[in-house]
Amino acid sequence: MGSRRRFLQVVGGAGLALAGCRARERETGAAAQSTPTSATSAPPVQSDRVVIVRDPSAVRGTTISADKVAAMVDRAMAELTPAAQAKAAWEALFRPDDVVAVKVNCLAGPPLSSHPEVATAVARALAEHVGTRPANILVYDRDGGELQAAGFDRSGGAAYVCRGTDEVGYDAEPTTVGSAGSCYSRIISEQATALVNVPVLKDHDLAGLSGALKNHFGSIHNPNKLHTDHCTPYVVDVNCAPFIKDKHRLVVYDGLLACYDGGPGYKPTTTVPYGAIMVAVDPVAADVVAFEIIERLRKEHGLPPIAGSEREPKYLRVAADAEHGLGTGDRNRIDVREIALG
Amino acid sequence: MGQELSRREALRLLAAGAVGAACGAMLGAGPSEAAAAAHEASFYDQLGGSKIRCRLCPKECVVGDRERGFCGVRENRGGRYYTLVHGQCAALNVDPIEKKPLFHFLPGSTALSMATAGCNMDCKNCQNWEISQSRPEQIRDVMALQPSQFPGMAKRQGARSIAYTYSEPVVFYEYMLDIARAARAAGIRSVMISNGYIRAEPMTRLAGALDAIKIDLKAMSDQFYKTYCVGTVGPVLDTIRLIKRLGKWLEIVYLVVPTLNDSETAIRQLCTWIKANVGTEVPLHFSRFHPQYQMKSLPPTPYETLERCRRIARATGLSFVYLGNVPGEAPVTTWCPRCGKAVVRRNGFQVLEVSLRNGACKYCSRAIPGVWA
16 A cells, blocks of 8 residues: 555545646646556546446336445446456545535525535445445535434444535635635534535526536635626636645536526426436536537427526536646547446 | 724624624635525616616616626525525624714714625725625624614614715615614714715615715825726716715725825825815825735835825815824824814824813814714
8 A cells, every 4th residue: 555645646646636637638638547556456437437327217206226226336336447347446545534525405405416425425335345334424504403314424424524604614714726715614624625516407697507516606605705797707716726636536417307497496397307317527528418408408498508608617627728628528539438328 | 995903803892792793704615694684676677588687786786697797795585686694793893983983973983883794896905805805705703783772782882873884885785774774763873985876866865874985095196996996987076066065074095005006196186076076075085005915015004105195185275184004193183274283182092181162172263074973
């Protein structure tokens, strides 16, 4: 086993910082299809890959099948590795002693929050494949009451610990990155060593997409200050804070439902069962693919595209540029794998 | 922003039982009751599709369902817009009126000073950012206080006015208006300490319940406002003109930030604008900057710079020019523009001597504008 630093340099390469470097290489035509193998001999994880697993039977009205969601997460994680081994993917991304913060999104209330079944699937996989203790898996969002309302288990007996930042606190001083000066949730600035991002697949009235990158507006104390200019470049700057950029490991998109218009609040008329789980290590790539899905759903429902409108999520391009290096914004360079289950 | 509210000061007041309540301004683990409290907001349009457009301040935020405006204290819930801070007092103190600063308004009196969370700007040098840049649920020890409770508290403390201050009162507009109306009915005055970033219609309605207004004019350039405050200067200038037109007592504060808004040209532009638009009798306070919040790399304003600002203002013809956050009597004393004698002598926030008779200099009878009784 190498040192902690060595681990982060190698295995953590699947994380944001090195993913960004590789994204730049790809933009210039260099081939970089996988992360390096770690000293622990874990197989590489495909950092340019976005895996979508769909199982329409996982959603029945308002009922979510926890077993099916767990199977979808497992299958998607396996597909991140050339050898199709979920365990290898988890091991490549996390250490047993990591404190893993899982950022869910409960802004829209119960109907359109990240589903507890997805967080549970992530927590159980971490426990099974990596050996992470439940006490070291911190499912969080900005508000404990909203987590409660969304159905997250806050009893203390779950596969994870569930806390709102309102119960833990924000940093006492702001951190300024680019144009965004914010106090970050102490859950990610002080407690976590690794982050899993669990956004909801939904439109956003102003930003065009409320996905993985924008999900971290729920990790800061002042998101209301950062919605000017359709959230660009603020979404990017928030994600460039070291608490996020250096700790990010994985995106697990909750696409069990999809809201293709009128988000981020819940809109029953434009929210459909989509039955998807989407995983990626690259949050920009994940958002690019998520936006493509939103656009496709809009077209199917006779709505105009968001692209080309005022609220096109321009922050995706900024996130992928050489200055920020948060991931791959070029759809042609993203390896999308779609798998149907059920 | 208003004047500094020190947490220590608030706790001291609490310990002394001075006001029976104190401020709670920390970004921490706070109760969520504030966010749950909701009172329908004034001044917004429903846009359809559950969106609204706020019409309170010039930002005119378009806010989607479940989202908040830039201020962080007004939230769209299913197409109706709510203020989350009505009745949610986040800071409460008894301050000298000179601390606001209002130098021509009941000198030597005290003001029961209150605030809620929130601001419609994001000034990089905010001295009260822990309140102003927070959402209500992030503030510890928020006090549930109804508007009707404030006049009684003010009277018990011997305060002649209630000051809406510290954060940005525009964003707690409905709460402020309700308190001010209750205060007026009880014979207590109301003063607003504001950045002036408010639309004309709400300002006009509010002015009827206020007795004095202090506006922080942060610079004369849009560039400064955009870069350091996330605002624009035009609406602030409009508000200053409107207040004057409405006949409310007005004082202006200009925080002099080294290298950013302290050039001779900038100061001359400021003074010329004041003279041309609201006249030479409006008091102008040049305040000293201290590095804080997100602007810690700049030094405090040199005293010489403040002196230069005052010279320019006087040369422009402004009659009442003060220097703030500096020691000594002279910078904060009111001098009669005609005979040059001290008519309100101060040291810091303390009033040492008032030499006015019926609102005029007792030595030469020159009228000194203000609200003196």
